[in-house]
Amino acid sequence: MDNVGDFFKIFSVNLRRVLERLDVGFEDLQEIRMRVDCPLIVLWAGREYFVTPEGKVTAKPDEGMTVSRKELLETVDYIAGYSLYAFEDEIRHGFLTIQGGHRIGIAGKIVMDGDRIRSVKHISFLNIRLSHQKKGCADAVFPYLIQNGEFSHTLLISPPRCGKTTMLRDLIRQLSNGNAYYAGCTVGVVDERSEIGGAYLGVPQNDLGIRTDLLDCCPKAEGMMMLVRAMSPGVIAVDEIGDYRDIRAIESVIHCGCKLLATVHGASMEDVKKKPLLQRLVREHVFERYVVLHARKPGQVKEIFDERGTDIFRREPIC
Numbered sequence: 074m075d076n077v078g079d080f081f082k083i084f085s086v087n088l089r090r091v092l093e094r095l096d097v098g099f100e101d102l103q104e105i106r107m108r109v110d111c112p113l114i115v116l117w118a119g120r121e122y123f124v125t126p127e128g129k130v131t132a133k134p135d136e137g138m139t140v141s142r143k144e145l146l147e148t149v150d151y152i153a154g155y156s157l158y159a160f161e162d163e164i165r166h167g168f169l170t171i172q173g174g175h176r177i178g179i180a181g182k183i184v185m186d187g188d189r190i191r192s193v194k195h196i197s198f199l200n201i202r203l204s205h206q207k208k209g210c211a212d213a214v215f216p217y218l219i220q221n222g223e224f225s226h227t228l229l230i231s232p233p234r235c236g237k238t239t240m241l242r243d244l245i246r247q248l249s250n251g252n253a254y255y256a257g258c259t260v261g262v263v264d265e266r267s268e269i270g271g272a273y274l275g276v277p278q279n280d281l282g283i284r285t286d287l288l289d290c291c292p293k294a295e296g297m298m299m300l301v302r303a304m305s306p307g308v309i310a311v312d313e314i315g316d317y318r319d320i321r322a323i324e325s326v327i328h329c330g331c332k333l334l335a336t337v338h339g340a341s342m343e344d345v346k347k348k349p350l351l352q353r354l355v356r357e358h359v360f361e362r363y364v365v366l367h368a369r370k371p372g373q374v375k376e377i378f379d380e381r382g383t384d385i386f387r388r389e390p391i392c
Contacts, residue, residue, distance in 0.1 A: 094128025112137025174204035174271015249282020258307030263296030
C-alpha cells in the first residue's frame, strides 16, 4: 500500500470513517485492536488509547467506540479480498500479511485436524500491527558492531513493543547495502512471522537491502540451515530466538563461519543471563555484542555490551 488512505481501506466503511479522523500521527501508530463488543483500541507511540466515534483518542474505555461483529467481519472480508480460503495457510499460523508489510493477527475458534491446527473460524479478534520503516534508526549503533572491518555476532535485547524489529530491519538493510563502516555482504533473513520483511506474495515490502535473501513464514531453526546450505550468507538474521532448536541452529550457523544477528525479549543483560537457553551462549562468549533497548522509550538504545559483559555504551537515564 502506497499511502495512508490505501491502508485504511482494509477496514469496514464505518470504522474507516472513524480511523481516518484519528487525531494522532500515522507514523507513530503501532497497532489497531478490534474485539467484538469491546472498545476500539490503538497503540500509539508506545501508549494505549481508546478511540471515540468521532476519531478522538481517550484514556476512558466507556468513551471508546464499540466494535460490532458485523464491522469486524466486514473488515476481515476487505483484508482477505472476500476469499479467506486463499489465505488458509497463513491463517492457520494466526496471522496474515497484507501489501505494505502490515501484519493482521487473528483469533477466534480454532479448528483442529488431529494434532494440527487446520484453520480459525468465528473470527472475533483482530490485531493490526502496522509496519513502519525507520531508515537510519541504527546509525548510532552500527559502528559499535564492527570490529576490524567485520560484523560482530550481535544480540538485540528488548522488552515487547520497544522497537527491536524496527532496529533489526535497519541493521539488515545497512549490512546488505554497506555503509561508511562496512562494505556490505549477503544477508539471509528467516522471517518466521513476516514481520521483518513484511513480504507480500513472497516479495519484501520493507527495504532489506540489495544483497538480502528472505525465507518468509519459515521456522527459524530450519530456515537458518536452509540459508547456510543454499544461499551462502555472510550474515544470518532472525527475530525472537526462543527454543532449543533455535540455539542448536545458532551454534551450527556460527561453526559454518556465518555471522549472526538475532533478537530476544528481555529488559537487561541480567535478564538474558537468567534465561536457561542463553546461559551457555553468554558464558562461552558466543555473542560479541549485546544491544539493550530502552523499556520506556521505544527505539532508543540504553546500553551496549561486549562479549565479556563490559559496558561500551550507556545512555543517561530518562527521568
